Amino acid sequence: MADSYDTQNDRMAEWEDRWQNGRIAFHRDNVNQNLLNNFERLANGRKELNFLVPLCGKTVDMKWLAGKGFEVTGIEGVTKACEEFFSEQDVKCNVSDIPDVPSGKLFKSEDGKIKIYNCDIFSLSSETLGQFDVIWDRGSLVAILAEDRQRYLGLMKSVIKPGGKILLEVVEYDWNERKTKGPPRPFFKHNLEDLYGNWCAIEEVGRYDWLHRDLARFQGQWGLSSLDNVQYFMQVISSTSS
Numbered sequence: 001m002a003d004s005y006d007t008q009n010d011r012m013a014e015w016e017d018r019w020q021n022g023r024i025a026f027h028r029d030n031v032n033q034n035l036l037n038n039f040e041r042l043a044n045g046r047k048e049l050n051f052l053v054p055l056c057g058k059t060v061d062m063k064w065l066a067g068k069g070f071e072v073t074g075i076e077g078v079t080k081a082c083e084e085f086f087s088e089q090d091v092k093c094n095v096s097d098i099p100d101v102p103s104g105k106l107f108k109s110e111d112g113k114i115k116i117y118n119c120d121i122f123s124l125s126s127e128t129l130g131q132f133d134v135i136w137d138r139g140s141l142v143a144i145l146a147e148d149r150q151r152y153l154g155l156m157k158s159v160i161k162p163g164g165k166i167l168l169e170v171v172e173y174d175w176n177e178r179k180t181k182g183p184p185r186p187f188f189k190h191n192l193e194d195l196y197g198n199w200c201a202i203e204e205v206g207r208y209d210w211l212h213r214d215l216a217r218f219q220g221q222w223g224l225s226s227l228d229n230v231q232y233f234m235q236v237i238s239s240t241s242s
């Protein structure tokens with residue numbers, strides 16, 4: 001079933017509108033609990049890891065990870081989100097062009113620990129981005145249009161190092177119940193097996209009932225009878241070159 005985002009010629013237009021009008025209920029002021037819960041396992045005692053945060057918005061997780069000494073690369077299509085990240089987190093940055101990405105901008109903290117590519121994620125490649133030890137995917141896979149999903153996975157496969165880890169947060173609900181279609185789109189374990197099963201080991205590491213945390217919104221406005229937030233720890237098990 002199509003959702004309102006599918007009808008956009010420009011896939012960023014709806015997001016631009018959300019950011020301009022403060023409709024960013026996905027944003028959290030605190031570091032994500034799932035990231036905190038799984039951090040030791042992700043880092044495994046290593047200090048020199050680099051993290052990719054696709055579709056990063058202005059998540060405070062990036063500053064937290066950089067504070068641990070890691071290199072963090074975000075990708076975000078809306079300039080306002082990038083600007084607000086650096087101003088609100090009080091991190092000084094420089095802005096430059098991205099070679100071969102017309103109108104794309106690279107925001108880079110002065111200490112070089114945090115970079116945000118400000119452009120459509122699909123204008124980037126592994127040649128530009130490099131390779132990562134960890135991908136922190138919260139609000140990213142679930143935000144990607146269904147028609148772009150394979151392209152998204154292709155990019156993730158091309159930028160993750162052999163043996164790399166992906167921490168993923170998704171939601172489970174009945175898409176047919178939802179009154180106004182849009183992100184976050186639901187993913188059940190069998191969907192993830194289809195998308196990641198042949199190149200990653202997939203382990204559910206957490207789940208909570210999200211419906212009852214905001215019944216007015218999820219039951220009242222969205223029309224859902226159940227909604228779970230589910231977290232997965234995944235590790236690359238096979239070559240990602242194909």
Ligand SMILES: C[S@@+](CC[C@H](N)C(=O)[O-])C[C@H]1O[C@@H](n2cnc3c(N)ncnc32)[C@H](O)[C@@H]1O
Pocket residue numbers: 011012015016026027028054055056057058059075076077078081119120121122138139140143183
């Ligand atoms: C659901 S939000 C999640 C933000 C962040 N991961 C968080 O946890 O707060 C998705 C973000 O992706 C951005 N976005 C959506 N589609 C994009 C695309 N094709 N390229 C780059 N950014 C995109 C939106 O502007 C939005 O900030």
